[in-house]
Amino acid sequence: MKTWRCILCFACALTLANAASAANDLAAILGARGFASGNFSITETATGTPDKLTLKATVQVAPEDTGKQGEVYAIATLPGMAFFKDAKGIWSLWTGGSFPAYFQGPLGTHAVDIVSALNSTQLPGIAFYVGYGLDQADMLANGKYSRISTKPQAPPVALDGVWEVVSGSGIFHGQGSYVVFDPSGMLVSVDRDGCTSVSSYVASGNTIMITVLFNQYDASCGAEVPVGTVIQAGFTLDQNGLTVLASDGSSATLRKFTVPYYTATGSYSPAAGSIVWATSDFPCSGPVAGETSIVSVGAITETSMTWSYKDKTVNWVRDAGAAGDIAGTWRMADPGSGNLYELTIGANGAVTFVGYVAECVDKVTPATEEYSVWTGMTRRMGADGETSDMVLHVHGWAPQGMIGQIALSGPSLSATFSSLGTMVRDGVTVDEFTTDTAIAVAPRAGDVYTFTVQRKDGGTFTRTQTLSKIVLDAPRITSPAGHGLADASLGQPLSLTWTLPAGISAPGVNIMGQVCGKAGCMSVEGVAAGDGAGSITLPFVDGAVSASIDLRIHYAGEVFMNCWYEFR
Numbered sequence: 001m002k003t004w005r006c007i008l009c010f011a012c013a014l015t016l017a018n019a020a021s022a023a024n025d026l027a028a029i030l031g032a033r034g035f036a037s038g039n040f041s042i043t044e045t046a047t048g049t050p051d052k053l054t055l056k057a058t059v060q061v062a063p064e065d066t067g068k069q070g071e072v073y074a075i076a077t078l079p080g081m082a083f084f085k086d087a088k089g090i091w092s093l094w095t096g097g098s099f100p101a102y103f104q105g106p107l108g109t110h111a112v113d114i115v116s117a118l119n120s121t122q123l124p125g126i127a128f129y130v131g132y133g134l135d136q137a138d139m140l141a142n143g144k145y146s147r148i149s150t151k152p153q154a155p156p157v158a159l160d161g162v163w164e165v166v167s168g169s170g171i172f173h174g175q176g177s178y179v180v181f182d183p184s185g186m187l188v189s190v191d192r193d194g195c196t197s198v199s200s201y202v203a204s205g206n207t208i209m210i211t212v213l214f215n216q217y218d219a220s221c222g223a224e225v226p227v228g229t230v231i232q233a234g235f236t237l238d239q240n241g242l243t244v245l246a247s248d249g250s251s252a253t254l255r256k257f258t259v260p261y262y263t264a265t266g267s268y269s270p271a272a273g274s275i276v277w278a279t280s281d282f283p284c285s286g287p288v289a290g291e292t293s294i295v296s297v298g299a300i301t302e303t304s305m306t307w308s309y310k311d312k313t314v315n316w317v318r319d320a321g322a323a324g325d326i327a328g329t330w331r332m333a334d335p336g337s338g339n340l341y342e343l344t345i346g347a348n349g350a351v352t353f354v355g356y357v358a359e360c361v362d363k364v365t366p367a368t369e370e371y372s373v374w375t376g377m378t379r380r381m382g383a384d385g386e387t388s389d390m391v392l393h394v395h396g397w398a399p400q401g402m403i404g405q406i407a408l409s410g411p412s413l414s415a416t417f418s419s420l421g422t423m424v425r426d427g428v429t430v431d432e433f434t435t436d437t438a439i440a441v442a443p444r445a446g447d448v449y450t451f452t453v454q455r456k457d458g459g460t461f462t463r464t465q466t467l468s469k470i471v472l473d474a475p476r477i478t479s480p481a482g483h484g485l486a487d488a489s490l491g492q493p494l495s496l497t498w499t500l501p502a503g504i505s506a507p508g509v510n511i512m513g514q515v516c517g518k519a520g521c522m523s524v525e526g527v528a529a530g531d532g533a534g535s536i537t538l539p540f541v542d543g544a545v546s547a548s549i550d551l552r553i554h555y556a557g558e559v560f561m562n563c564w565y566e567f568r
Helices: 002-033 136-141
Strands: 041-049 052-060 069-078 081-085 091-093 103-106 109-118 127-133 145-148 161-169 178-181 186-190 196-204 207-215 230-238 241-246 251-256 261-269 274-280 292-300 304-309 312-317 328-333 340-345 350-356 370-382 385-399 403-410 413-418 421-425 428-432 435-438 448-455 460-466 476-479 493-499 508-517 520-525 533-537 546-555 559-567
Touching: 002 069, 002 081, 002 127, 002 145, 041 127, 041 145, 052 127, 052 145, 069 109, 069 136, 109 127, 127 136, 370 403, 370 448, 370 460, 370 476, 385 403, 385 413, 413 435, 476 559, 493 546, 508 533, 520 533
Parallel strands: 370 559
Antiparallel strands: 041 052, 052 109, 069 081, 069 103, 069 127, 081 091, 127 145, 161 178, 161 251, 178 186, 186 196, 196 207, 207 230, 230 241, 241 251, 261 274, 261 350, 274 292, 292 304, 304 312, 312 328, 328 340, 340 350, 370 385, 385 428, 385 435, 403 413, 403 448, 421 428, 448 460, 476 493, 493 533, 508 520, 508 546, 546 559
8 A cells, every 4th residue: 555655656746847847848938939929919908016916918819810710828837837727717737738728719809817816926936928829839839929017007197287398399398398288178388488378189099189279479489389270299198108299290208297286266346356265275376265356357359368466467368258258268377487277257257266386486476475385405515524404495475564473384394483574575575484494304295284374463374285396405516616715715706616406407596695704794695697607706804704605596486405605
């Protein structure tokens, strides 16, 4: 009896050894090719997560094989093992010989359910293949199979929304521009100089037709595409972004730009020339619930309207409407901030106001309230080396005497600020609530900060800001290179150069300087000649003991960076 048991154990071991050898040989053959080619196709989808992985494939056989009798195979390999899925959906260990078929019969188009909710993390080295052939020899000899990726695909990206132009020529302006695809079929483009164009678009499949409705014509905007021009383009849209190629050869590459979306409602009174806002979740660049906005409406045509709002003329456009009738849906891009707005006014005066707020700095209304928090880094460069800290730069301005204090709360800050004093902004005296606060927790896109504003009349209101731009770096001054007081060239023009963090262009560069001596300190301003160069003349003071340069960079309305350079 023991002898028979030994013989059976030997036979089992021999079978398993032969199966492992066959499996390794098969894996080597499959791995040598691995991807479908030729005049057949095998497309795949991977969804879920690695611990709950679902794989599907579709086999489209070659035209010359269509209708012939054949087989479709689903294969999984591990070191020393191969598995086949049969027509009943059961995976079984292959020990050599004929391949179990997932499908047998006339060949054509075949859907293959490979695995569902599989924990692939427990199967290191596993590989999946799908193939077909008149028989298994035909599949292997002619490479009619493909390896199936186990990496779940990212979900597709919606076309509508705000896009940042990475590069472009012709169809959209170059790097730094923004394009908004509205679900209703409107397209708004704002370039880095604030020049605006509005078009309608129709997307069908992977093609798009763009009709230009409006272009801002002025000296700074240069030659624009004429109104009425129709642009036909093809586009590719996936998790990596959006690429557009026009029929005239111009092209653009865009990436989705996460911009907060806000809504306000109210009522418009033509007689009073005002909008009373009932609700609003806008931050600093929009109306506040309960406030009244005075608007002076100018000429209204079928497609355009101008009005004066907070001492600024605003241009609105719409698809169509009756001349002289304000009712309809209007769109506007603010060239100062790049923010994009849509205003719907009903025949009964009901107002709905929505906006993509890319920059939480209300450049339209500098004389009124403004609250925002900017992320950033501050770098100190001295003789002892460099240090840097993360900071939140808090802005708060309101007409003098209106606001008592501001409480700011968020993921890395909870503090209350009182006015530092007054300043004049565009001819209006305002209370200034501005400070830099060092933080230890890195801010993230999507962090929400809440301003609780206490009015001096006893009322309070809140505004929120969602961060979208985060830059955890700061500029670095590259010349002068020394930190001795002689290197400051007191009383003489001093040339400066600096580098910015990668991907940053900074139109808002401020250069401040200070020299301290026996009688105190004297401050001066420098001049920026571009993103990376400028000059300053630090004053000669009696008994000077130290000097410094403070290079301040504003970027994208949510980032404030500075570099403090010391001389001693």
